[in-house]
Amino acid sequence: MNYTETEKEEIIVSEKKPKKFFVETYGCQMNVSDSEIVTALLQKEGYQSSSSPAEADVILINTCAIRENAEDRVRTRIRDFKSAKKQNPGMIIGVLGCMAERMKTKLLEEENLVDMVVGPDAYRSLPSLINDLEEGGKAVNVLLSREETYADVNPVRLSGNGITAFISIMRGCDNMCSFCVVPFTRGRERSRDPETIVNEARLLFEEGYREVTLLGQNVDSYQWFGGGPKKDLEKVIAENKNREIVNFASLLEKVARISPLLRIRFSTSNPQDMTDEVLHVIAKYHNICKYVHLPMQSGSSRVLEMMNRGYNREKYLQRIKAIRTIIPGCGISTDIIAGFCSETEEEHRETISLLEEVKFDYAYTFAYSERPGTPAAKKFKDDVPEEVKSKRMQEILALQRRQSLESNKEDIGKEFEVLIEGYSKHSRRNHLSTNSHKPIAELMGRNTQNKAIVFTSEKYKPGDYVHVRITKCTSGTLLGEVIN
Ligand code: SAH
Ligand code: F3S
Numbered sequence: 001m002n003y004t005e006t007e008k009e010e011i012i013v014s015e016k017k018p019k020k021f022f023v024e025t026y027g028c029q030m031n032v033s034d035s036e037i038v039t040a041l042l043q044k045e046g047y048q049s050s051s052s053p054a055e056a057d058v059i060l061i062n063t064c065a066i067r068e069n070a071e072d073r074v075r076t077r078i079r080d081f082k083s084a085k086k087q088n089p090g091m092i093i094g095v096l097g098c099m100a101e102r103m104k105t106k107l108l109e110e111e112n113l114v115d116m117v118v119g120p121d122a123y124r125s126l127p128s129l130i131n132d133l134e135e136g137g138k139a140v141n142v143l144l145s146r147e148e149t150y151a152d153v154n155p156v157r158l159s160g161n162g163i164t165a166f167i168s169i170m171r172g173c174d175n176m177c178s179f180c181v182v183p184f185t186r187g188r189e190r191s192r193d194p195e196t197i198v199n200e201a202r203l204l205f206e207e208g209y210r211e212v213t214l215l216g217q218n219v220d221s222y223q224w225f226g227g228g229p230k231k232d233l234e235k236v237i238a239e240n241k242n243r244e245i246v247n248f249a250s251l252l253e254k255v256a257r258i259s260p261l262l263r264i265r266f267s268t269s270n271p272q273d274m275t276d277e278v279l280h281v282i283a284k285y286h287n288i289c290k291y292v293h294l295p296m297q298s299g300s301s302r303v304l305e306m307m308n309r310g311y312n313r314e315k316y317l318q319r320i321k322a323i324r325t326i327i328p329g330c331g332i333s334t335d336i337i338a339g340f341c342s343e344t345e346e347e348h349r350e351t352i353s354l355l356e357e358v359k360f361d362y363a364y365t366f367a368y369s370e371r372p373g374t375p376a377a378k379k380f381k382d383d384v385p386e387e388v389k390s391k392r393m394q395e396i397l398a399l400q401r402r403q404s405l406e407s408n409k410e411d412i413g414k415e416f417e418v419l420i421e422g423y424s425k426h427s428r429r430n431h432l433s434t435n436s437h438k439p440i441a442e443l444m445g446r447n448t449q450n451k452a453i454v455f456t457s458e459k460y461k462p463g464d465y466v467h468v469r470i471t472k473c474t475s476g477t478l479l480g481e482v483i484n
Contacts, residue, residue, distance in 0.1 A: 018048045019130075022056035023158075026074055027064025029267060030186075030215050031097055033166040035062045036155035038096065038123050043156060045127040053081065058092045058130060063099035065181050067369035071099050078113050092116060092133055096123070098185035102373075104142050120171070120186050121145040144172075144187030151196040154203070161422045163463050164211040165204050169197050169251065173217035175270070177297075178308045178376040179340060179368065182217055189217070191224045194246045194254060201255050201262065210419055210463050211263040212255065219266050220273035222248040249277040256285040261465070263419055264288045265450070268295060271319045272310035279326040290327050291450040294319065295335035299354030300347035303340055306380065313354065320358050331449025333362040336396055339389030340368045341380035348392045355399055361407045361449065363400040367393050401475050408451070408473035415483060416447035418468045420461065424454045453478045 021042055025035045038060065039049050050056045059081050064070040078093065085091045094116035095107055101119035108117055115133055118126060119142035129139035149171055157165055173182050174189040201212050216222060224246040225236050237245070246254070248266075255264050264285075269278075269292050282288045294316075298304050301312035311319075323330050336351060355363065367389040370382040424442040441456045445466070454477055455468050468480040 018046055019057045020048045020050040020055055021058040021060060022050050022053045023060045023062060024053070024077070025062045025158075027062075027066065027070060027098065029166055029213065030168060030217070031062050031064060032159065033155065033168045033215055034097065034120060034123070035060075036158050036166070037150045037153050037168075038062070038126065039156040039158060040153050041123055041126060047127075049156070053084065057090065058094065060094045060096055063095055063097040065098035065102045065185050065371070067366060067371075069369065074099055075113070082113060092130060094118060094126075094129075094139075096120070098181065101142050101144070101185040102181060102371075105140055108138050108140065115139065117142060119144065121148045123150070124148075146188050146190060149190060149192035151192045154200070161462060162208060163419070163421050164213070165209050166213050166215050167197060167200050167204075168192065168216070169214045169219065170216035170222050174221075175218055175310070176308055176375065178306060178379070179337065179371070179374060181371040181374055184373055186217070189221065191216075191222050194224050194251050197251065198254050198258065202258050205259055205262045208463060210261060210465075211265065211421075214251070214255065214264065214266040216266075217268065218270040218273060219268065220248050220270050220275065220278060222246075222251055224251075247277075249275065249281045252278065252281045252288055253285070256281075256288050260287050262287060263448075265291065267293050269293060271296070271316050274319055276322055276326060279322060282330075283327045289450065290329060290448045291331040291333075292323055292327075293333045293335075294323070296354065296358075297335060297337050298340060298343070298347070299351035300343070303343055303347050306342070306376075307337075307340060308375065313350065316354070317357070329449070331361045331451065332358070333364070333450070334358075334360050336363055336365045337368050338365060338393040338396055339384035341376060341382055341384070343368075343384055343392075348395075351392075351396065352399060355396065355403070359403055359407065360400065361451065362404055363396070365393050365396045365400070405473070405475040408475065408478055411451070411470045411478055412473060413470065415467055415469045416449075416451075416453065416480075418445035418447055418453050418455075418466050420445040420464050420466065422462050426454075447478075451478055452476070453480055455480045455482055457482045 023035045023038060025031050053059055061074060061078060063074045081093050085093060093114045095114050096118050097120055100117045107114050116129055116139040121144050122141035125141045129141060133139045170189060170191045172187040172189045176183055204212060225243060264287060271294055296316050297307055297309060299313055304312055323332060370377050420443050422444055424444040426442060441458050442454060443457055443460060444452060444454050446452055453468055460466050467483045469483050470478045470480040472479040
């Protein structure tokens with residue numbers, strides 16, 4: 001067969017093996033969501049995603065900078081990849097996310113660890129950066145943006161259960177809690193066009209997904225009036241009298257109306273911005289989950305003030321009361337930082353007493369880790385010794401474990417509607433070890449309060465809603481039986 005020169009070129013191009021990339025994700029749900037966006041952006045450019053780093057031409061590590069130990073873990077992992085690169089010198093190692101943004105060119109120059117550094121607002125430039133690298137040199141883009149929300153990108157779901165998915169509704173954070181690096185690594189707060197959020201959720205539902213989690217650093221501050229900085233809101237309202245303004249409460253309603261079979265969760269709420277209006281919307285719709293994650297950080301008003309959290313102990317307790325009054329039976333969890341700058345033993349006791357008073361269903365506890373460049377690092381001394389931080393953290397953890405067990409025990413005998421997400425860990429392990437082809441019967445799902453529930457059934461599958469009566473529990477899981 002004869003080909004023209006152009007046809008020959010086309011054949012060569014089409015026969016070129018597609019480049020493979022591998023993404024590894026650290027940190028929060030937002031990072032998981034970002035890796036799904038990165039995957040979509042690269043696939044669109046003809047790259048193929050690979051589940052094995054050994055096979056990949058490009059390795060991307062999506063990183064977290066929230067605490068020092070998160071960064072240490074990433075460094076260890078990068079070193080592993082760097083030694084693998086000795087066997088495959090053409091391989092590109094790229095660092096994405098918050099640590100990339102925080103360290104910028106330092107990772108390239110001083111530490112000489114990687115080939116590419118890309119911040120959270122610069123993922124659209126990944127394909128061109130990879131091309132630049134292939135022509136030699138290093139690639140960096142850590143520009144933060146006031147507009148980027150990746151609203152038009154349809155993420156490639158990596159979580160894999162086909163039932164639950166994340167949807168990012170906003171990016172960045174303007175809160176400036178003094179301990180937190182996020183405003184520096186993710187830039188200014190901006191909300192995403194609600195129409196694109198609703199479309200993404202609808203598409204997921206049509207594909208068989210049954211739960212979406214709306215993600216933002218501070219979802220209560222979501223606001224859409226055509227984008228733009230929030231301070232311009234009044235001007236925009238004056239100029240566009242008929243324009244709809246969407247806040248978090250109205251966004252929740254829009255997503256809830258897609259289908260009563262689509263569950264909605266959201267993270268994270270902020271005590272200074274969470275309104276009763278939002279709580280009433282949660283109460284009104286059966287499919288908006290009765291679960292609020294409301295980080296308290298500390299039980300001491302003096303420490304909260306130093307943290308620049310915008311609320312004190314009383315205001316926090318008042319928000320908890322509002323949740324429990326407006327949404328009876330709502331699940332509540334929190335975040336706590338132990339050993340913030342100058343925290344005294346009495347102030348730590350205030351955190352303990354707040355925990356005892358609220359009785360959270362779950363709490364995530366962290367030892368304070370000073371982050372370079374944050375207001376706390378500039379203004380305060382990180383003066384609580386590490387062993388004291390650790391002792392306080394252990395005390396909080398032990399108390400919370402007891403309280404989580406109590407909270408779970410109270411559920412024994414109760415009946416819950418459960419969305420089945422998949423198979424229990426125990427069930428998966430058995431399946432692997434026996435290599436059995438029998439159907440795996442131990443299922444895992446969650447109730448609206450976000451508690452994990454394990455039960456056996458041959459009849460139901462992931463994606464189904466079932467009613468389960470709780471018969472037993474541990475501090476982490478409820479066990480039950482299906483009610484016919
Ligand atoms: N609004 C965010 C908070 C992100 S950080 C959200 O979406 O959850 C998550 C939690 O990490 C914070 O609530 C805080 O408890 C903890 N954290 C943040 N910075 C920290 C630091 N420097 N040291 C220890 N814990 C920290
Ligand atoms: Fe960090 Fe506070 Fe924002 S914890 S992400 S600055 S709400």
